[in-house]
Amino acid sequence: MSESSESHRLKPSPAFTAPQIRELVLARCKALGFALAGICPARPSDFSDEFQTWLAQGKHATMEYLEQYVNVRLDPSRIMPDVKSMLCVADLYAPRVPRSGPSTSAEATTTSEGEPLGLVARYARGRDYHQVIKRRLHTLADELRELIPGSDFRTVVDSAPVLEREHAARAGLGWVGRHTLLINPRIGSWFLLGCVLSNIEIEPTPPSEAISSALNHPDHCGTCTRCIDACPTQAITRPTNPDDPSRSVDASRCISYLTIEHQPPIDERFHRALGTRVFGCDICQEVCPHNSQPADQPTLVPNASYASRLPQSHGFKLLDMLNWTKEIRRTSLGPSALKRATHEMFKRNALLAAANAIEDRLGTDQARAELLDRISELTKDLQESEQNRALAKKLLERLKKAGA
Numbered sequence: 001m002s003e004s005s006e007s008h009r010l011k012p013s014p015a016f017t018a019p020q021i022r023e024l025v026l027a028r029c030k031a032l033g034f035a036l037a038g039i040c041p042a043r044p045s046d047f048s049d050e051f052q053t054w055l056a057q058g059k060h061a062t063m064e065y066l067e068q069y070v071n072v073r074l075d076p077s078r079i080m081p082d083v084k085s086m087l088c089v090a091d092l093y094a095p096r097v098p099r100s101g102p103s104t105s106a107e108a109t110t111t112s113e114g115e116p117l118g119l120v121a122r123y124a125r126g127r128d129y130h131q132v133i134k135r136r137l138h139t140l141a142d143e144l145r146e147l148i149p150g151s152d153f154r155t156v157v158d159s160a161p162v163l164e165r166e167h168a169a170r171a172g173l174g175w176v177g178r179h180t181l182l183i184n185p186r187i188g189s190w191f192l193l194g195c196v197l198s199n200i201e202i203e204p205t206p207p208s209e210a211i212s213s214a215l216n217h218p219d220h221c222g223t224c225t226r227c228i229d230a231c232p233t234q235a236i237t238r239p240t241n242p243d244d245p246s247r248s249v250d251a252s253r254c255i256s257y258l259t260i261e262h263q264p265p266i267d268e269r270f271h272r273a274l275g276t277r278v279f280g281c282d283i284c285q286e287v288c289p290h291n292s293q294p295a296d297q298p299t300l301v302p303n304a305s306y307a308s309r310l311p312q313s314h315g316f317k318l319l320d321m322l323n324w325t326k327e328i329r330r331t332s333l334g335p336s337a338l339k340r341a342t343h344e345m346f347k348r349n350a351l352l353a354a355a356n357a358i359e360d361r362l363g364t365d366q367a368r369a370e371l372l373d374r375i376s377e378l379t380k381d382l383q384e385s386e387q388n389r390a391l392a393k394k395l396l397e398r399l400k401k402a403g404a
């Protein structure tokens with residue numbers, strides 16, 4: 001049924017109580033296709049010291065926007081002075097995969113013909129989540145404004161300084177795992193978040209008496225450290241003891257940051273660790289036991305907007321990427337979150353992935369020989385940035401030394 005379907009619209013009524021509004025909002029979120037929705041009182045962060053320490057340690061790397069508006073990020077009332085409640089929603093973008101034993105749900109690194117692939121993180125393979133989530137939250141906010149006189153709402157999907165995971169945890173959507181992502185015991189962590197700030201009070205979920213503590217969901221990480229052990233760049237902070245509740249990711253080491261946000265050359269110590277990832281990284285979620293599908297539970301279907309629009313379902317052929325012009329890149333990416341990385345960054349990432357594919361002997365001999373030829377051509381291609389020509393030279397030398 002379509003989102004604007006009349007049968008799903010809220011029916012006007014003279015006055016609503018806070019619990020009634022909650023039921024209406026939750027029903028409407030369900031109808032709009034959100035996998036999870038919850039409400040919590042809007043209040044400042046309980047992790048102000050942790051956040052400021054994270055910044056002081058430079059773990060945000062070049063993401064200067066995180067240094068700005070720190071006080072706003074720590075307190076939603078700086079965005080909306082009369083904010084009372086926060087609605088948090090989650091969109092499922094990938095399914096959990098059945099798994100037995102400790103193996104990961106990692107995906108193939110070549111096509112069936114043996115051509116090495118540049119892997120794209122699952123969240124970025126379909127339509128841009130910012131738009132997919134915001135569009136429906138705007139619909140909901142418009143309906144509520146019409147229904148409740150004096151009400152006002154502000155929708156946020158990474159578009160304002162808001163600590164989305166902390167509010168979502170407080171609203172009962174899940175707990176913050178050691179990899180710092182939110183996990184829900186029923187659906188895992190393959191979901192994206194959005195928030196709505198509301199100037200009217202909406203009854204929290206679950207009932208308010210449970211919300212006296214900082215967070216609203218029990219932590220199910222226990223003694224597990226799989227994500228920390230699997231992270232190829234040691235970006236996730238290891239707890240000092242099994243009871244240590246702190247959570248932190250050093251973005252300056254995280255492949256997601258390095259491939260999507262970091263414009264300067266990538267430090268050589270991370271070149272091999274990138275593997276064949278060209279946009280984002282899913283390793284800490286692939287190994288998480290909460291993302292494996294239990295045999296006795298129904299399989300959840302991700303929102304269709306996130307179905308892959310990529311030519312190879314989970315990535316691009318690396319040889320194609322090495323041949324991209326600015327124009328081809330633009331048309332290959334379409335209306336997706338992939339646009340966040342520039343043409344130069346994609347080329348850089350593809351060069352690193354191609355060198356790793358060659359050294360790791362991925363795919364057929366012929367496919368690897370073609371990649372090697374293309375890297376060699378790129379050393380002298382004046383259409384490419386100086387930075388990428390220099391990188392291609394460095395990688396050729398590395399491959400020669402490795403006898404590849």
Ligand code: B12
Pocket residue numbers: 045046047048050051054063066121122123157158159160161162163164165166169176179180181182183189190191192193194215245246247248249251254256257261279280281282284
């Ligand atoms: C900046 C950013 C990044 C950076 C930094 C990541 C990070 N861990 O902070 C980079 C580029 C590395 C990144 C990567 C990814 N990101 Co990102 N990112 C963001 C963004 C825009 C801001 C996050 C932020 O403020 N970070 C700063 C740090 C310090 O904040 P924090 O970890 O929340 O800090 C709090 C806790 O650490 C807390 N704390 C300290 N100790 C303890 C102890 C406990 C018990 C608790 C609960 C909290 C706690 O203190 C801090 C203050 O609250 C959010 C959207 C948003 N506005 O929230 C998306 C967001 C977090 N990213 C998201 C996604 C999907 C990803 C990737 C999976 C994408 C990919 N596949 O490549 C990776 C995952 C990497 C990882 N393991 O974190 C989703 C996460 C959805 C989910 N299920 O949780 C978000 C919410 C975007 C969205 N709208 O859905 N991301």
Ligand code: SF4
Pocket residue numbers: 179230231232233234235236249253254255256281282283284285
């Ligand atoms: S996204 Fe990759 S690099 Fe970043 S913390 Fe997770 S496993 Fe490590």
Ligand code: SF4
Pocket residue numbers: 177178179220221222224225226227228284287288289290
């Ligand atoms: S892999 Fe283990 S430690 Fe990491 S988030 Fe999942 S349950 Fe928590």
